[in-house]
Amino acid sequence: MGLVRVPINPGPQDVRRQRHPAYPALLLLAVVVGLYFLFQHVEQLRELSAVQAQVAEMRQNIALGEQNTLDLEAQLRYATSDEYVVQMARGELGYIQEGDEVYILLDEPAARLGSPPAEPPSAVEEDSFRPLDWAWWQSLFQQIRE
Secondary structure, eight states: OOOOOOOSSOOHHHHOOOOOTTHHHHHHHHHHHHHHHHHHHHHHHHHHHHHHHHHHHHHHHHHHHHHHHHHHHHHHHHHTSHHHHHHHHHHTSOOOOTTOOOOOOOSOHHHHHTOOOOSOOOHHHHSOOOTTOHHHHHHHHHHHHO
């Protein structure tokens, strides 16, 4: 049998281990895989942020839709109320209720004063309003003077 030397107090040369020849390749592979997972995690966080923004926007749209629904329901309740019917009958159709005083306004100022009617209106008055027509303005000022 041979003698085997076993150091009692190992020195720095004895502790050093030999690395496997594939160690650099495995280390590089571990770094690449780690970077891949890191980038995937960052991408998922970005997608999560975008989805959360979409959810917030949809919730806001839902709240606006609910408010719009409430407004439309209020308008519907008002449109079917008696108050609305009375308002439309008086305002749009010109109906009156019992006990209302009716005033009839005359268009010609001469008729209000009791004087004989003036000459019949000219053809310029029958036409619609034309702001750039000088004859229309002259006839307007002539009527005011009379």
